[in-house]
Amino acid sequence: MTLTAIIFAGILTYFTRMTMIALISRDMLGDKIKAVLEYVPSAVFPAIIFPGIFINDFGTFIEMNDPKIFGALVAVIVGYFSKNIIATISAGLISYWFLIFVVFS
Amino acid sequence: MLTKKQIFTRGMLDISPHMLSVIPFGIICGAIGVELGFHPYLVYAMSFIIFGGASQIVFLQLLSGGASSLVAVASVGIINSRHLLYGAVLSEYLEKLSFVKKLLISYVVVDQGFAESNKFFKKNRGEEFLHYHLIGTGCTMWVCWQIATLSGIVLGSFVPEELGLKFAIPLTFIAIVVQDLKKLDHVIVMITCGLSSLLFFDAPFKSYIIISPIIALFVAALLLRLKK
Numbered sequence: 456m457t458l459t460a461i462i463f464a465g466i467l468t469y470f471t472r473m474t475m476i477a478l479i480s481r482d483m484l485g486d487k488i489k490a491v492l493e494y495v496p497s498a499v500f501p502a503i504i505f506p507g508i509f510i511n512d513f514g515t516f517i518e519m520n521d522p523k524i525f526g527a528l529v530a531v532i533v534g535y536f537s538k539n540i541i542a543t544i545s546a547g548l549i550s551y552w553f554l555i556f557v558v559f560s
Numbered sequence: 561m562l563t564k565k566q567i568f569t570r571g572m573l574d575i576s577p578h579m580l581s582v583i584p585f586g587i588i589c590g591a592i593g594v595e596l597g598f599h600p601y602l603v604y605a606m607s608f609i610i611f612g613g614a615s616q617i618v619f620l621q622l623l624s625g626g627a628s629s630l631v632a633v634a635s636v637g638i639i640n641s642r643h644l645l646y647g648a649v650l651s652e653y654l655e656k657l658s659f660v661k662k663l664l665i666s667y668v669v670v671d672q673g674f675a676e677s678n679k680f681f682k683k684n685r686g687e688e689f690l691h692y693h694l695i696g697t698g699c700t701m702w703v704c705w706q707i708a709t710l711s712g713i714v715l716g717s718f719v720p721e722e723l724g725l726k727f728a729i730p731l732t733f734i735a736i737v738v739q740d741l742k743k744l745d746h747v748i749v750m751i752t753c754g755l756s757s758l759l760f761f762d763a764p765f766k767s768y769i770i771i772s773p774i775i776a777l778f779v780a781a782l783l784l785r786l787k788k
Binding site for chain 1: 577578580581598599602605606609610611612614615619623629632633636637640641642643644645646647648649650651652654655659662663665666667669671675678722723724725726727728729730731732733734735736737738739740741745746749750751752753754755756757758761762768769772773776777780781784
């Protein structure tokens with residue numbers, strides 16, 4: 456029963472991946488649409504970033520002094536100047552851990 | 561001209577730093593599935609059949625919370641509908657491939673792979689074997705995701721929950737978009753998307769994940785019009 460649902464969810468997910476790649480040709484997208492599509496990374500990823508920072512596991516807003524906000528700010532600053540993915544992630548995690556384990560404990 | 565192997569390797573190298581957040585997250589996903597009381601084989605089957613990070617957790621949480629299969633399947637479809645946007649961007653670079661190759665390569669399109677391959681594609685438009693970069697990012701992600709979720713299923717949550725490693729996911733995406741903060745138009749689009757995602761967070765079926773990008777792309781279209 457659950458397996459059937461998983462298979463349907465998998466087929467649906469595969470279709471989201473395949474549809475635009477396999478069934479759309481370049482001529483179907485005009486220059487204007489292509490110019491807008493340049494913004495896709497900036498238009499999609501904040502929808503993963505913002506809730507990941509500002510909303511907790513219970514689906515409610517965090518306090519404005521939550522360590523995650525500080526960790527994210529550190530990650531933005533380190534990422535901006537270092538242009539390094541590992542440095543960005545580590546800086547965010549380490550500053551977050553510093554606050555929860557050292558400062559707030 | 562770079563060879564297929566060189567481009568494939570570039571893809572692997574370009575996505576590998578993201579494994580710092582993907583692997584702990586995969587372990588957590590596997591462990592949560594078993595904790596929620598699902599059969600280990602089913603939890604693993606999802607990594608193979610759905611192969612879609614957060615959507616796998618949502619699926620199991622909905623089912624264990626008593627939601628119908630229909631609701632769970634629909635939610636996975638909506639969460640993953642963002643791939644339609646990735647596909648629209650990638651289609652330009654994958655156009656020359658045969659239909660069968662397009663069908664195969666589609667299976668490994670993931671967020672971080674799309675982001676890194678898209679950056680590579682923009683800089684190397686002239687290369688003949690561009691798509692090997694996407695295969696490189698996708699396969700690296702696939703292998704790591706399978707191993708990580710399997711470890712979580714077998715070993716349980718051996719990653720201490722207090723570490724809050726789920727927080728590594730927003731950080732990985734910060735690393736992807738942070739250089740675009742140099743461009744004001746991108747900053748406006750990002751803030752629009754981010755604020756919309758918080759505003760619509762409670763919309764049914766987790767649809768904030770596709771509603772907010774659509775709003776942000778409308779704003780991007782307006783900005784393009786203003787620029788002219």
